[in-house]
Amino acid sequence: MKKSYILSTTDLTKSFRHVQALRGVSIQAEQGRITAIVGDNGSGKSTLIKILSGDLKPSGGQIQIANQTFSSLTIPQAMNLGIRTVYQDLSLDNYKNSAENIFLGQEYRKGPFLDQKRMLDEAKTLLDEIKVHIPDLSEPVRNLSGGQRQGLAIARALHNSGNILLLDEPTAAMGIQESHSAMNILRTLRERGMTQIIISHNLHQVFSLADHIYVMRFGEVVASVDTMDSSVSQLQEIILRQEESRV
Amino acid sequence: MKKKLLKQITPLMLLVICFLIMVFLSIKTHSFFSLKNVVNILEANSYRLILAVGMMLIISSGAIDLSVGSIVSVSAIFMAKALKAELPIPVCIFAGLLTGAMLGAINGSAIHYSRINPFIITLATSYMYRGLSLIITGGIPITKFPRAFRSFGCGDLFGMESGVTMAVVITLLIVPLFYYMRWGSYLRTMGGNPKALHRTGVTVSVYRISSYMLMGILAAVVGIIITARLNSAEPNAGMNMEMDAICAVIMGGTSLHGGDGSLLGTVIAVFLMGLIRNGLTIMNVSPYYQQFVTGGILLIAVVVAEIRSRRSRMDC
Numbered sequence: 001m002k003k004s005y006i007l008s009t010t011d012l013t014k015s016f017r018h019v020q021a022l023r024g025v026s027i028q029a030e031q032g033r034i035t036a037i038v039g040d041n042g043s044g045k046s047t048l049i050k051i052l053s054g055d056l057k058p059s060g061g062q063i064q065i066a067n068q069t070f071s072s073l074t075i076p077q078a079m080n081l082g083i084r085t086v087y088q089d090l091s092l093d094n095y096k097n098s099a100e101n102i103f104l105g106q107e108y109r110k111g112p113f114l115d116q117k118r119m120l121d122e123a124k125t126l127l128d129e130i131k132v133h134i135p136d137l138s139e140p141v142r143n144l145s146g147g148q149r150q151g152l153a154i155a156r157a158l159h160n161s162g163n164i165l166l167l168d169e170p171t172a173a174m175g176i177q178e179s180h181s182a183m184n185i186l187r188t189l190r191e192r193g194m195t196q197i198i199i200s201h202n203l204h205q206v207f208s209l210a211d212h213i214y215v216m217r218f219g220e221v222v223a224s225v226d227t228m229d230s231s232v233s234q235l236q237e238i239i240l241r242q243e244e245s246r247v
Numbered sequence: 248m249k250k251k252l253l254k255q256i257t258p259l260m261l262l263v264i265c266f267l268i269m270v271f272l273s274i275k276t277h278s279f280f281s282l283k284n285v286v287n288i289l290e291a292n293s294y295r296l297i298l299a300v301g302m303m304l305i306i307s308s309g310a311i312d313l314s315v316g317s318i319v320s321v322s323a324i325f326m327a328k329a330l331k332a333e334l335p336i337p338v339c340i341f342a343g344l345l346t347g348a349m350l351g352a353i354n355g356s357a358i359h360y361s362r363i364n365p366f367i368i369t370l371a372t373s374y375m376y377r378g379l380s381l382i383i384t385g386g387i388p389i390t391k392f393p394r395a396f397r398s399f400g401c402g403d404l405f406g407m408e409s410g411v412t413m414a415v416v417i418t419l420l421i422v423p424l425f426y427y428m429r430w431g432s433y434l435r436t437m438g439g440n441p442k443a444l445h446r447t448g449v450t451v452s453v454y455r456i457s458s459y460m461l462m463g464i465l466a467a468v469v470g471i472i473i474t475a476r477l478n479s480a481e482p483n484a485g486m487n488m489e490m491d492a493i494c495a496v497i498m499g500g501t502s503l504h505g506g507d508g509s510l511l512g513t514v515i516a517v518f519l520m521g522l523i524r525n526g527l528t529i530m531n532v533s534p535y536y537q538q539f540v541t542g543g544i545l546l547i548a549v550v551v552a553e554i555r556s557r558r559s560r561m562d563c
Contacts, residue, residue: 053446075448085446087446091442095439100432105444105448107429107432109429112428114428114432
């Protein structure tokens, strides 16, 4: 069966002055599937996610989204194309409460005024749906645990319908239970047809979740495997082999 | 309830200090509780309140504006020039306000697009704007304005001095704008986490520039009030007014790091500083000591604010 790719990149490069963060990265994300990107620190994974979300401008190459080709994206443009992002630093405003953070930039209003009640109600429903437990939604998010904050960042990405979700280490600060429920959320989203690109260090998690995996190293894609045709040990071997070849 | 009370701890503390000072002054002096003195305090602090409210918006957005005093002067001089050209008074006032808005826009744009610290940018523009006042006037005040204009500064508005009325109206208008509308919410996020705002697709420059424009307009309002009250537009008007405003904002519990702001705390802090100044004056304390005391208060306020901010960051 012919695969349908909703997002792909061709020869994407990015340099920060003399540092080459991406060197001709070409990836493809299949519609309604989870694509994982793994690799060591500094391999360019987060840079790639930031370029796809419009937060960074690439130095070269192209991005194709739903049959449209772009040399770069802005954040509003990416959002209009249905791209939602959970950044590694979560991008939360510590002084605002959970509801205000979820709806940041997309607030409900009653005339010129913010509709706090509606935002609180909808935030509660959304967080219940994805099983993130925050007892007091009016509490500033600086008082929340790492897992709750991560759950909040995921909830923000989900609250208005996008069709591509980019996740940079979505479960890094979560405990076992929170991480498990976050994984279930991502599986449910796949069932609903949402395309996801996920960055993770946890290979076991990646294998239990992703359909396709790209391995990155020093700004390059060094391997591309289907999860069905591979295993954790095989992937570890690829990463280690790359390291050895560098040594 | 307890949480709400804890949130207002700084304004409550300031209120208690105000009360203690009032008790002290009413025991020590006979003239403190006279109507004339109360009106004096309100009048003298009306323009300080207008500037402090604007500064609270700027500081809560994680920035600062050191050019406020200079904008007071430049906008007053542009308005005075228009008055001298015998343009209609509303047009002259509009010219003053427009000048304030434009100078604010220059500040906001320079800060946003250069990404240089607002402290440095507004320090530089404060010298530029003050220089502009001196260049235009040659250092000589512009005086003798039409009676109709002068009554704008000295006349009654709703039974109160117009400056006082304006300060109250402006403060009341800022409440919904800052706490219940998108503009104020984004301003606070610019202080809390500007990257978060940018990543939600919000055009941050609009909010940065508009906040400085509003600060400029408020400085122009003060320039207009002072010019009308003194019947003179002076190139040295507004000197160091930004320091009083910053002092009140910090004392009122707004963090210098931005992210949140206390309008109530700012209002009470302006009143408290006015009380201290007034108390020192009616007790015949030298104005030099007043400067010293104001500086001391600012130092204590900054130290207390920093300790609270560090504690709150450690709690995270």
